[in-house]
Amino acid sequence: MTLVDSNDLLLAGLLLLAAISIGAVVYLLVHPYLSGERRTDKRIQGVTESKATRIASKAQADVALNRRRQVSETLQELEAREKAREKTTMRLRLQRAGLDITPRSFWIASAGCGLLVALCIWLSAPNLPVIVPLLGAFVGAFGVPRWFVARWTKRRQTKFIDEFANAIDVIVRGVKSGLPLPECLAIIARESPQPVAGEFTDLVEQQRVGVPLGEAFERMMTRMPLPEVRFFAIVIAIQAQAGGNLSEALGNLSGVLRDRKRLQAKVRALSAEAKASAAVLGALPFIVMILVYITTPAYISLLWTTRFGQFLLACAGVWMMGGVLVMRKMINFKY
Numbered sequence: 001m002t003l004v005d006s007n008d009l010l011l012a013g014l015l016l017l018a019a020i021s022i023g024a025v026v027y028l029l030v031h032p033y034l035s036g037e038r039r040t041d042k043r044i045q046g047v048t049e050s051k052a053t054r055i056a057s058k059a060q061a062d063v064a065l066n067r068r069r070q071v072s073e074t075l076q077e078l079e080a081r082e083k084a085r086e087k088t089t090m091r092l093r094l095q096r097a098g099l100d101i102t103p104r105s106f107w108i109a110s111a112g113c114g115l116l117v118a119l120c121i122w123l124s125a126p127n128l129p130v131i132v133p134l135l136g137a138f139v140g141a142f143g144v145p146r147w148f149v150a151r152w153t154k155r156r157q158t159k160f161i162d163e164f165a166n167a168i169d170v171i172v173r174g175v176k177s178g179l180p181l182p183e184c185l186a187i188i189a190r191e192s193p194q195p196v197a198g199e200f201t202d203l204v205e206q207q208r209v210g211v212p213l214g215e216a217f218e219r220m221m222t223r224m225p226l227p228e229v230r231f232f233a234i235v236i237a238i239q240a241q242a243g244g245n246l247s248e249a250l251g252n253l254s255g256v257l258r259d260r261k262r263l264q265a266k267v268r269a270l271s272a273e274a275k276a277s278a279a280v281l282g283a284l285p286f287i288v289m290i291l292v293y294i295t296t297p298a299y300i301s302l303l304w305t306t307r308f309g310q311f312l313l314a315c316a317g318v319w320m321m322g323g324v325l326v327m328r329k330m331i332n333f334k335y
Helices: 003-035 037-083 090-097 103-124 131-176 181-191 196-208 213-223 227-242 246-270 272-295 307-331
Strands: none
Touching (some): 090 103, 103 131, 131 196, 246 272
């Protein structure tokens, strides 16, 4: 065998070895795709990851569902307590108005007011029928005192709302600095103006004698039946049962209360003109009647000295009441 033949055989062997190596490499790279192993691995990985994801999602869903269930149970419990409350008594109305008197003293003062109104009517116009002083006595005994109590209650609730957001901010700052909730409530009771200080003082004193926090807030809602106080009690009750970031929840509540206050001021400003017009229209007939009675009393006295005039006066009163109620409905806005 010559040298040339040997070189050709060696070259052919090297080429064959290179072809076999390349074929083996290609086979190793392509075989998983052709045999379905890569597809099987992906399927197994997908099933495993999906199962883990489903387990994690299910755990998160269970936690969220338990939290929603606890919140729903808390809200239902508060609503049930709200519906189960007894009818508002006179003692509770006096407490809401901030009056430190007994119901007996209130009824005595109401009877004296009724007698005073009846006496004033009878002395000013002795020729009127007896029914008029009796109606005046009824209004003076049951209408005027209750109106004053409702007026003082509204004024006290307005003062409470004006300072309530600041009180919640005290709790937020105290909780963020590490103070417990009872200590924050005690700070509000010491530092806040009335009537916030009085309500939180009662709350702290009830806690000191062993009253649970939920029951103490329920009594506070009874004395101060405001949506803001109800929101506050619900947040505290939910946080006590379900946990969570109390400072963040109360901070959001404080922002909501301030937004409600701004909206209330905006509504009051926009409806001021309508309220002024309604007041003028409502007072105009009485003002005209008084002026006519001062100038020519014999002319207008026919309204209450004759039967037909009394009938017209009663009809005018009914129509006037209807107009006042319609105007009141038009200028009162819910927000």
